[in-house]
Amino acid sequence: MLRKLIYDPTEELPSDLIVAMFNVYKIYQSEKIEHVALRGISLAIHKSELVGCIGPSGSGKTTLLKILGGLMLPTAGTVYWEPLKSSVSGFTASQLADVRNEFLGYLSQNPFLLPQLSVLKNVMFAGLINEKIKNGRKLKRYALELLERVGLEDRAKSSPTKLSGGEIQRVALASALINRPLIVLADEPTGNLDFDTSGAFLDLLEEINKTLGTAFFIVTHSPQVAKRTPRILELSDGMLIGHHTLANLHALDHSRILVPDAQNRIFLPDELMKTLGSPWGFSVNVTKEKLVLNSVASAEDLASSSDLTVKEITCQLCGHGNTSGNRFCQNCGSFLSRFRLFAEE
Numbered sequence: 398m399l400r401k402l403i404y405d406p407t408e409e410l411p412s413d414l415i416v417a418m419f420n421v422y423k424i425y426q427s428e429k430i431e432h433v434a435l436r437g438i439s440l441a442i443h444k445s446e447l448v449g450c451i452g453p454s455g456s457g458k459t460t461l462l463k464i465l466g467g468l469m470l471p472t473a474g475t476v477y478w479e480p481l482k483s484s485v486s487g488f489t490a491s492q493l494a495d496v497r498n499e500f501l502g503y504l505s506q507n508p509f510l511l512p513q514l515s516v517l518k519n520v521m522f523a524g525l526i527n528e529k530i531k532n533g534r535k536l537k538r539y540a541l542e543l544l545e546r547v548g549l550e551d552r553a554k555s556s557p558t559k560l561s562g563g564e565i566q567r568v569a570l571a572s573a574l575i576n577r578p579l580i581v582l583a584d585e586p587t588g589n590l591d592f593d594t595s596g597a598f599l600d601l602l603e604e605i606n607k608t609l610g611t612a613f614f615i616v617t618h619s620p621q622v623a624k625r626t627p628r629i630l631e632l633s634d635g636m637l638i639g640h641h642t643l644a645n646l647h648a649l650d651h652s653r654i655l656v657p658d659a660q661n662r663i664f665l666p667d668e669l670m671k672t673l674g675s676p677w678g679f680s681v682n683v684t685k686e687k688l689v690l691n692s693v694a695s696a697e698d699l700a701s702s703s704d705l706t707v708k709e710i711t712c713q714l715c716g717h718g719n720t721s722g723n724r725f726c727q728n729c730g731s732f733l734s735r736f737r738l739f740a741e742e
């Protein structure tokens with residue numbers, strides 16, 4: 398069953414919500430420029446959900462994951478964590494690190510294992526720094542159990558330097574699970590693996606999701622990964638432009654569901670706008686079940702779709718009156734970003 402994607406922080410939140418964000422923006426600031434990496438993202442992940450997130454390079458996937466995991470603060474907006482029963486704002490970095498360690502695991506595309514420790518000790522490591530875990534023997538037993546789950550129990554004493562890429566990723570998964578997290582955030586977890594190794598790794602994620610009930614939020618470029626997650630969020634240029642159930646990543650238009658964001662905005666994907674041929678805008682027709690947007694191609698078109706007609710469009714730059722219906726001023730060539738429509742007298 399698919400769950401709600403957006404909760405307003407003022408409404409009562411469900412008890413099985415693990416992490417959520419509401420209207421999150423992230424602006425990276427360097428010396429001279431500002432880059433808006435996330436523009437008003439809202440999402441929610443519940444216990445035992447398996448959620449994917451796709452988007453082209455630079456669309457903001459890693460930024461989204463880091464903010465959800467509290468590794469980076471948003472410029473604006475709210476991030477909710479279940480153990481806090483509140484937003485992460487107001488907590489210090491070290492308080493957040495302690496809470497994160499207990500309920501959230503992180504899996505990166507290039508996991509780093511400590512070469513001086515054995516595979517087993519690498520898995521135990523995040524448990525050793527968890528103050529709530531006092532019993533070293535129990536921890537070791539659980540680390541061995543996890544290594545068995547990921548099929549590497551016979552490598553427990555090996556050095557991580559002797560492992561293949563797929564094996565390193567499986568040890569990193571065991572390590573991400575050592576504190577029995579409610580959720581694992583995974584950033585391109587199969588990005589460096591070949592097709593078959595990726596397939597085996599995804600089987601493992603699915604099995605862990607089913608047997609341990611761990612939720613996964615996986616950001617990826619890979620259709621192979623996205624095929625496995627019942628819900629897929631689609632990110633483009635820092636905005637969630639849609640979500641999919643059973644997506645065919647080669648024909649996203651067929652499975653895309655456009656979801657209004659926290660400000661009731663719906664983003665129209667580039668492909669759709671291309672098909673519509675740069676419309677001036679849309680006339681809107683609403684019935685109880687349908688919202689029909691009729692593309693209008695020119696100012697005249699727009700006027701005729703309502704009771705209004707174009708008398709004059711005044712260029713904001715040179716003041717020239719334009720009646721051609723063209724989007725560019727006939728006099729100075731500037732873009733007619735604003736146009737005026739007058740009711741027929």
Ligand SMILES: Nc1ncnc2c1ncn2[C@@H]1O[C@H](COP(=O)(O)OP(=O)(O)OP(=O)(O)O)[C@@H](O)[C@H]1O
Pocket residue numbers: 425426427432433434452453454455456457458459460461
């Ligand atoms: N530290 C930073 N400073 C400035 N801009 C940044 C920084 N980190 C990321 N960006 C910019 O923010 C945008 C989103 O970056 P992000 O790494 O989240 O994208 P991504 O979807 O994970 O990309 P990829 O698929 O290549 O990993 C990009 O345009 C990137 O250049």
Ligand SMILES: [Mg+2]
Pocket residue numbers: 458459460584
């Ligand atoms: Mg990334």
